[in-house]
Amino acid sequence: MHRADREELAGLPLEVAPRLLGGQLRTVVDGAPVTLRITEAEAYHGQGTGLVPDPGSHARMGRTARNATMWGEPGHLYVYLSHGIHSCVNVVCAPDGIAGGVLLRAGEVVEGQDAAASRSGRTGRDLARGPGRFGQVSGLRHPRHDGIDAVTGAERAGAQAELWLDEPLTDVASGPRVGVAGVAGTHAFPWRFWIPGDPTVSVFRWGRGAAAAGAVS
Template sequence: MTHHRPATRDDLLRTALDVAPRLLGARLTTVVDGNRVAVRITEIEAYHGLGTGDVIDPGSHARMGQTARNATMWGEPGHLYVYLSHGIHSCVNVVTGPAGVAGGLLLRAGEVIEGTDVAALRRPAARVPRDLARGPGRLGQALGLRHPRHDGIDAIVDAAPWPAELAGAFARLDLAREPVRAFSTGPRVGVAGIAGTSAFPWRFWITGDPTVSVFRPGRAAVEG
């Protein structure tokens, strides 16, 4: 029996904060321009949109409601919200919650487990394998996902195996059959103000995994 199974929309119907631990150890596979890469997810951050959950999330792109930029976050679960950070880095989120309820899980880091040669060509600055997808911009680059070309791509697919090569761009999310038990939580990385403090311990990572990124506080993210 394989260690993973295809994710379903039902797996992602709850809020991002509820779903977050389940995505640790999951595998996201992409085929972009015929090149296949798979990443085992080791670090994620949860974000809620306006009206989602019990606490307003001031760190979310969707905190003020739906816009052209964050529209994918308000769609059905399982699509990928791919946005541009600092005008350079394409970052990848898995959308959670039912359509009309915004939520996203930012994929902060992972281990490249398939297509290492392809990922290395896309990430020539990576000096060691653990750095190929260590950080959200690096992960997006390793997977070949780019804003705006791939924003909204669907990562929920049938259980049938993929062909070895596919034209265009495809994504597939598979969940670990056994949930990760040893994981840690803490403040989100680089998020400004209170949203980047221990008041929002919405970052989840596999404890001790070498691919997890380094924590850096955001602007004015001062603990009370």
């Protein structure tokens, strides 16, 4: 296993997402270390990124104050707030100036179980099952840690983050993204990747109107 570098993350999110599986996000927040093995991830492309417009991306309409981190250099973490409650963590991909990110949807806590349990109020294998829980146990919070550099590990607002990668996995599953509305959450966008059979992977559910949009397409 090795520290990720910017060159490895400079591909489009659709290319990078499966590469992150089996890797680790290691964080130290307020002195408490937690290591998460990544078991599920989703790719998101911004406006003008790749050949197919991605209607499910925060950056689909261009650069805004909210999604600015997605347009920066690869290896930083885009930490956004979901439903006004959950801080979710994305690895920024693609060259600087091209928007893209990989949402870390689920993981296994392999170090720092006590800190993870304290942050979540839960125990067991589902500590980081789903992007809200993943972000919660990592300790990274929006907006304080949005843009933190997971390549250099530089401190930001009392936190450090490092992304580590292992050898690419040979057995990777893919399918529609979870809970994404409309056509962006259908089989037209099989941009979710996960480790088959891993118990920490999210349970699939259709987003609003996605099942109907899939039937039409």
